[in-house]
Amino acid sequence: MEINADPELQEAARIAVRESLKLQKDEKVLIVTNPGKDVLAISESLYAAALEAGARPTIMIQPVKAQMDYAEEAVIAAFESQPDVVISISEEKLGKDRSGMQTPYEWDGVSYDHVFHYQLHGAKTLRAFWSPSATVEMFKTTVPIDYRELRSRCERLKEIIDGATEIRVTNRGGTDLRLGVRGRKTKLDDGDYSLPGSGGNMPAGEVFISPELGTANGTIVFDGSIANAAGDIIIHTPIRCRVESGYVTGIEGADEARALEATIEAAASNALAMGRDGKLLRDKAEEYARNARNIGELGIGLNPRARVVGNMLEDEKAFRTCHFAIGHNYDEDAPALIHLDGLVSEPTIVVVSAKGKETVIERNGELLV
Numbered sequence: 001m002e003i004n005a006d007p008e009l010q011e012a013a014r015i016a017v018r019e020s021l022k023l024q025k026d027e028k029v030l031i032v033t034n035p036g037k038d039v040l041a042i043s044e045s046l047y048a049a050a051l052e053a054g055a056r057p058t059i060m061i062q063p064v065k066a067q068m069d070y071a072e073e074a075v076i077a078a079f080e081s082q083p084d085v086v087i088s089i090s091e092e093k094l095g096k097d098r099s100g101m102q103t104p105y106e107w108d109g110v111s112y113d114h115v116f117h118y119q120l121h122g123a124k125t126l127r128a129f130w131s132p133s134a135t136v137e138m139f140k141t142t143v144p145i146d147y148r149e150l151r152s153r154c155e156r157l158k159e160i161i162d163g164a165t166e167i168r169v170t171n172r173g174g175t176d177l178r179l180g181v182r183g184r185k186t187k188l189d190d191g192d193y194s195l196p197g198s199g200g201n202m203p204a205g206e207v208f209i210s211p212e213l214g215t216a217n218g219t220i221v222f223d224g225s226i227a228n229a230a231g232d233i234i235i236h237t238p239i240r241c242r243v244e245s246g247y248v249t250g251i252e253g254a255d256e257a258r259a260l261e262a263t264i265e266a267a268a269s270n271a272l273a274m275g276r277d278g279k280l281l282r283d284k285a286e287e288y289a290r291n292a293r294n295i296g297e298l299g300i301g302l303n304p305r306a307r308v309v310g311n312m313l314e315d316e317k318a319f320r321t322c323h324f325a326i327g328h329n330y331d332e333d334a335p336a337l338i339h340l341d342g343l344v345s346e347p348t349i350v351v352v353s354a355k356g357k358e359t360v361i362e363r364n365g366e367l368l369v
Helices: 007-020 037-052 073-081 098-102 115-122 136-142 147-161 255-276 282-293
Strands: 028-033 056-061 085-089 105-107 110-112 127-130 164-170 176-180 187-189 199-201 206-209 217-222 225-228 231-234 239-244 247-252 295-301 321-327 339-345 348-353 358-363
Touching (some): 056 073, 147 206, 225 255, 247 255, 255 282
Parallel strands (some): 028 056, 028 085
Antiparallel strands (some): 164 348, 225 231, 295 321, 348 358
């Protein structure tokens, strides 16, 4: 079945379906997208590639969902069909799970406020990739890469970071942050989403970790691009964030800093309002509000074809950058309504092992391992 006439896009879709997902005959594939021209074209190409692989794809189109919007009820209900694969190609976000936020899903002592996260990370009944704000040009450029080389690079970094006690990130722009990582596991966005419970971005290309709660201290100077409620923006005046005991306690800069502060304040106040309205339990609402300022992620970009273009899906994968996220983390113990990634350029990243050995994995943007 030929849906999209762009041969480069169709080939990128085949690579995503065959090399990344390793899609099998008769597997159920749920593709969720929006009406926008680019995301719909990518979704149609993935639909056609899934059909070629002998799978059973379904496309659902919902209105665009921003950071704090709910997904349509029909989209959440579609997860009851137990898809083998879920692909989210959205202009912004998949959307929050209204029911899951009110009554979280439980698996092995971990609470999940979205059925997607529950099935992916908890029950591990599906595998997935998601591409928020993907463009056709980005998909064609950054998906066809050497995945064997990417996976090797990711594994080398994981070997160093796993079991470490602390990571320090500095750069010439003024970033100087220490964060604890005891008991945390490095996660790989290496493009291998072939096993149940695996998933990540497409384009792929980063390693990332959620800091120990309350351990991040110092200064982050965001100087590349950053996400906020209005979307992703290139930073012209650096945003300086003071971080104490895991939380952003001060933000300085120009318009970009004010937009970041406003987004964080809105996430906190919306969480408290949800508590008052009964959409979240009162103690949960306070936790969500508090974590609007949480440092939830450190990630390192590793896709050789990614560039900083003002689109976080691609920006955070670019070489010579790392990124920190403010808000929700990936260990599901710091829930928040937001997850705002921001880039730090040309970082020096030092990993401290349990025995006190220091390993420089990146110096002034140059990857050393």
